[in-house]
Every structure is written in C-alpha cells, then in structure tokens.
Amino acid sequence: MPRPQLEDLQLRRLRDLLAKVYANVPLYRDKFDAAGFDPESVTSLADVARIPFTVKDDLRSAYPYGMFAVPLKDIVRVHASSGTTGQITVVGYTRGDIDRWSDLMARTYASGGMDAEDIMQVSFGYGLFTGGLGAHYGSERLGALTIPVSGGNTKRQVQILKDFGVTALGCTPSYALLIAETALDMGIDPRDLPLRVGFFGAEPWSENMRRQIEQALGITAIDIYGLSEVMGPGVAAECVHQNGLHVFEDHFLVEIVDAETFEPVPDGEYGEVVFTTLTKEGIPVIRYRTRDISRIVPGQCACGRTFRRMERVTGRSDDMLIIRGVNVFPSQIEQVLAGVEGVAPHYQVVLSKRGSLDHVEVQVEVAPDFAFDEVRALERLQKSVKSAIDSALAISINVKLVEPKTIVRSEGKAKRVVDLRNE
C-alpha cells in the first residue's frame, strides 16, 4: 500500500478509535480530560503527539476488566501477562480481534516465506501467554498443517519434528537451540530434517544467536515481535530479507520517543517504542509505552513492502531483564538482599549463556563486619542468599560472594547488570 493511502487509513482509524475509547473507557476519558485533549481535534497523524501516554500501571490498576471497551459478552478470549512485578494484566479479545490477530500472524508467516504447504510445529507455550494460541491461529489461518505441541518435553518435540515431517517451527530462540542440542543428543542431526524455517520471538536475541540457530537447525530464522498489551505476536515481523521487522502499520501506529523527554525522535534514532492499536475492539491501547528500546530502520526494504521496519529490540528503558522467559527486575534482587544478614546491599547480576540456557550469577558483597574467618559460615551465607533469591524470582541462580567494596560504585545510575548473553 502506498504511504499516503496508508496514512490516510491510519488517520481515519485513529479518529474512530479515539471517539470510541472516549465514549466507552472511563480511564481514557479521564486521562484525555485531565490533559485537555479533545479527541475530535485530531486532524493529522502529527496530532498524535498531543495524546497522553498509556503505561503498564494503567492496565494494572484496571485489573481485571476495567479497560475493556466493549461489554464482557462481546469478549470471547482473555490472555494475561505473567505478573512478575505485581498485578497481572488482563487483555480481552472480541471475535473480530481474534480474527484480525489470526490474519496478522498469517501475514507474519507469509512474509517469512511460509505457505499453506508447510507443516508448522507451535512450541510456544499455550495458555494465558499470548504466544502459543497466537502462533496457532495464524498458522491455521494461513492454511498450514498446525501441530499444537506447546512448550516442554524437548525429546518429544524432536520426535514430532522428525516423525511428522515438520517444515516450520515457532518458539523462543533459546528453546530452538535447546531443541537442536537435544536432537543431536538423540542421535538426530536436525539439519537432515525437512525443517526449513523458524519464527522466533518473546525474548531478546542477537544476530549471533540467529546464525547459531540457522546453522544448528539448517533453517532460515525469522524474528517476530509482539506484546500482550498490544495484541501478542504479530505486531511486527521480519520478511525474508531479515533486515528489520515490518510493523503492521495498518493496524498499529508506531512511534519512537525519547526515553526521557518522551518527545518523538526522527526515523533512525533510538528511543522507546510506543504503539497505538488502530483496529482492536476489546482493549484498544492509546500510545502504549512498551519500554522496549528500538529505532525505525531508515530506507526502503528490498521486499517492496511500504510498512516501516523497527530494528530488533536492543534493550529496555526500565531495567527489566528477561531470564529464561521470566521477567526479572534487578530491584527484586536488591529487595531480597536487604533481608539477608551478612551481605551488603551491593550486588551485580552477570548474565551469560551455558549452552542455550541463560546462566545467572549474582555477585554479592559480604558485609564488612561479617566474621569471615570461617569457610562454613560463608558457605551458609551463600546458600541462604541463593535460596532467598531463587524463591523470590522463581528461577535458579548462582551466588558468588565477593569482597566488601569491590563492586564498582557509581555516582549516577548503578550498573547492576552485565549481560554477556549476546557475546
């Protein structure tokens, strides 16, 4: 679609959306009124910059149904985020939303080179998480044979890949690597299988990891992007040129804003990604701040699509980490340490890869007044720190005790995390 036509469509959809949420969602009405923003006053896409942002806390405070823009009888499905940092957030879909979502995921697959002849193994988790069912419905919509394996039981995953003649795989990138390793352990070279393409998302990954996956499985690895607050997978996806993710701009308005001033930045510059859903009925979101850091890739894509591309997400504007699929904030670790005697509140989290899995080492300073002439006491301390963090975060970590005053102090924002996973 030519850009002028696309932008005309976006503006029409945006105006409809603003009128609808102003009428149906008290949270938006209050927000707009408080900011002196009149939804009727939007006459060009540039006016978007005047609309107040929506943040995760808005969704939390509306738990469970407060942000739904239609009566519950029109909602046919809900999904939810994990709620690692507090209240889970619930998102609802109308029949029409599921329909459009399926179309967008089918589009994701098609732009990555898949078609109705393919046999797709969906190894994203099925459940409240949007990954599994999102990937599933899209694959069916495309007309591909769809195998709903869900996550886990990796040996069985490999067996099905092999026995069912699977040609396309959908899962997290780290799980793709685990599947490849497991296959080799089982005496199966995944490169000999008919598998030819994979759609990977739901966690940050690097170009390096893409090459590893492509090498290990003998496939083309496509990066896909989405988040439950906006829809789930199918918000943006790479095409076969693997050079940035085309944002499906007929359904989502994308902005990149400065992560501190929240002013829009020009294409090509990094900032926080902000989405407005143009067609969602159940839970439309207006200028939703994702906290994901990326940029618009300038220029035209060789594929000819006019949708702009966002670069793979390089980081977060808050300090959230995604470790083995679990959202972790360093502040959670800080909180745990504050409750353990014998350690100082100084710590550093070092993330690395052991095989295909994330390895987490939390370095903790022993308190200067700790009686450290006894190895046993230190070992006890190490164990109690580990079990406290493990149970608070629901992931298994390693604790390394370090000498007092050795963790680098910072005068500004402390550098709590060293992420070596992409190196």
Add this chain to the structure above:
Amino acid sequence: MIEQVSVFLENSTGRLAGLTRALGDAGIDMHALMVADTAEYGVIRIVCDTPRRAKALLEGLGFSASLTPVLAVEVPDRPGGLADVLDALGNAGVNVEYAYCFVEPSGQAAVDVFRVDDPACEGVLADAGFRVLSAKDLYITDPE
C-alpha cells in the same frame, strides 16, 4: 588468646601475592599462614607481628581483614602431641571450629592454633599441664 589476622579473598590471580607482598613491604613478619579455600574464594589466616597494624594496613589497601581471637598451645613435637590437646579440649566440652599447626624454628615444640567457642578453655588446658601461649610468646605485639 592471641590475635589472628583473617582475610577474605576472592580466588583471583595475584591476590594472595599482593597481600603477602604488602605485609613484607611494611616489614611485618609472618609466623604462620593458612589458606582455607573454596572454588570461588579463600579465607587466609595469618599469625604475624603487630596484627593490628597488619589489619589496618591491609584494610587501607582494600583487603577485607579482621582480627580473630584464637587459642595457641605449645605442644611437644612428638607423636600424639596434638591428640592429647584435642582430648583435653573434648573432655572439657569445647568445640574446635578449626585448627592448624606450625613449628617455631627456635624451639623444640610445635604451636597448635585453635579457633574455639569458649575462651574459658585456656584455664582448662593450663590445669591439664599444657602451656597456653600468650601473644608476646609468639609475635611482636602492637604498641599499646
């Protein structure tokens, strides 16, 4: 009781060398050094001259040093010497956290160092005929 300098060290190249060099450069003589280590860190226990000065010096250089009161007993340098002391401590119900031994080149006897949970055991050992050593017997003490 004598004063032992305890240092918590990460296991990294040159760290122990740096520690001992620092003491050497300051003219502090060590009489015993014992390393208890795990894969990631070590605990260094040192009997040396002027332990308080040694501790202050090491702390100034960024080491985590503390002073630990330990029991030093002179034991005849013969088979069963250490066992006799341990028996005496055990009979008195004293728990030994750790122990190490060194031989003073001047004497015929060995020195056994114990970390115990009961300072009153000094009297128990003296009563049993063992010579409990004072700081002055072993090292140059810090000026008061």
